[in-house]
Amino acid sequence: MPESGSTLSSPAGRESFGSRLGAAMAARGPLCVGIDPHPALLKSWGLDDDAAGLRRFSLTVLEAVGSLAAAVKPQVALYERHGSAGMAVLEELLAEARDESVLTIADAKRGDIGSTMAAYADAWLRDSSPLAADSVTLSPYLGFESLRPALDLAAEYGRGVFVLALTSNPEGASVQHVGGTDSVARRITEAAAAENGRYQGPMGSVGLVVGATVGSALTDLQLDLEAVRGPILAPGLGAQGATPADLRRTFGSAYPQVLGTSSRDILAAGPGIQGIQAAAQRTLDGLREG
Numbered sequence: 001m002p003e004s005g006s007t008l009s010s011p012a013g014r015e016s017f018g019s020r021l022g023a024a025m026a027a028r029g030p031l032c033v034g035i036d037p038h039p040a041l042l043k044s045w046g047l048d049d050d051a052a053g054l055r056r057f058s059l060t061v062l063e064a065v066g067s068l069a070a071a072v073k074p075q076v077a078l079y080e081r082h083g084s085a086g087m088a089v090l091e092e093l094l095a096e097a098r099d100e101s102v103l104t105i106a107d108a109k110r111g112d113i114g115s116t117m118a119a120y121a122d123a124w125l126r127d128s129s130p131l132a133a134d135s136v137t138l139s140p141y142l143g144f145e146s147l148r149p150a151l152d153l154a155a156e157y158g159r160g161v162f163v164l165a166l167t168s169n170p171e172g173a174s175v176q177h178v179g180g181t182d183s184v185a186r187r188i189t190e191a192a193a194a195e196n197g198r199y200q201g202p203m204g205s206v207g208l209v210v211g212a213t214v215g216s217a218l219t220d221l222q223l224d225l226e227a228v229r230g231p232i233l234a235p236g237l238g239a240q241g242a243t244p245a246d247l248r249r250t251f252g253s254a255y256p257q258v259l260g261t262s263s264r265d266i267l268a269a270g271p272g273i274q275g276i277q278a279a280a281q282r283t284l285d286g287l288r289e290g
C-alpha cells in the first residue's frame with residue numbers, strides 16, 4: 001500500500017513508474033486492458049447503467065485480467081457520468097488494483113494552466129489522494145510545460161504520465177500534424193524525450209500516447225520514438241480497427257516500448273471471467289508474436 005497521511009510525506013527512493021512498468025511488460029507482455037464501462041456494455045452484461053452495475057463491471061474486469069495484463073486503464077469519463085457514486089466506484093477500483101499490485105493508468109486526459117494543473121496532479125498522482133493511480137493521461141494542448149506540476153509530482157512519487165502525442169482518432173491530425181517535419185507532435189515527442197533525461201535505466205516515467213491507427217504518420221512526421229526512452233501507450237486495437245500486426249508495422253524499432261491497449265474488443269467478451277480472460281489472452285498472444 002502507498003503511504004498515506006500528510007501530503008508532505010516524501011517517498012524518497014521509491015522505484016520509478018517507468019521501471020515498474022518495464023518489469024510488468026517483461027513479465028507479462030505488452031498488453032493494457034482498458035476498463036471502459038460504456039452503457040451498451042453494461043447492458044450486454046445484464047447490468048444496470050448505475051453505480052452498482054459499474055462496480056460489478058469494474059471489479060470483474062480487474063479480477064479477469066489482473067494477473068495477465070501489464071496494466072489496466074480505467075476510462076474516467078465513464079465513471080464521471082455517474083457523478084459522485086461513479087467516482088466512488090473508481091476510487092474502489094484503484095484501491096483494489098493497488099492492493100493486488102496491478103498497475104493503473106487513469107485515463108483522465110487532464111491539462112490546464114500550471115496552478116490548476118497542480119490540483120489535477122494532486123488528484124491523480126499524490127499518495128494521500130483517494131484517486132491516486134500509478135499514472136495518468138495528460139493533454140498538452142496548453143503547452144507541454146504547463147504539465148510541469150504533474151511531471152514533477154510523478155517523479156517525486158514514483159508515478160508516471162502519458163502525454164497525448166498522436167491520437168488514434170482521425171481528427172487528431174488537424175492539430176497534431178501541423179508544422180510538417182516540425183510538427184506539434186514532434187515538439188511533444190522531443191519534450192518528453194528531454195524530460196526522461198531525469199530518469200536512470202532503460203525506460204523513463206514520461207510516456208506518450210500514440211494511436212495504433214496512425215499508419216505512416218511516425219515516418220511522415222519524422223518522429224523518433226526510441227529517443228523518447230519512455231513507454232508508448234497505443235490505443236486503437238480491436239474496436240478502432242488496428243491489429244497487433246499494424247502495431248508492429250507502425251512502430252518498427254520502437255515496438256519494445258509499446259504497450260498496446262484495448263477496451264471494447266476485450267470487454268465485449270464478458271460478463272464471464274473466462275471469456276474476458278480468453279479475449280485478453282488472444283490479444284496478448286497477437287502482441288507477442290513475430
Ligand SMILES: O=C(O)c1cc(=O)[nH]c(=O)n1[C@@H]1O[C@H](COP(=O)(O)O)[C@@H](O)[C@H]1O
Nearest residue numbers: 075137167168209211235239240262263264
Ligand atoms: O488516452 C487514451 O487512452 C486514448 C487515446 C487515443 O488517442 N485514443 C483512444 O482511443 N484512447 C482511449 O482508449 C480507449 C479505447 O477504447 P476501445 O476503442 O474500446 O479499445 C478509450 O478509453 C479512449 O478514450
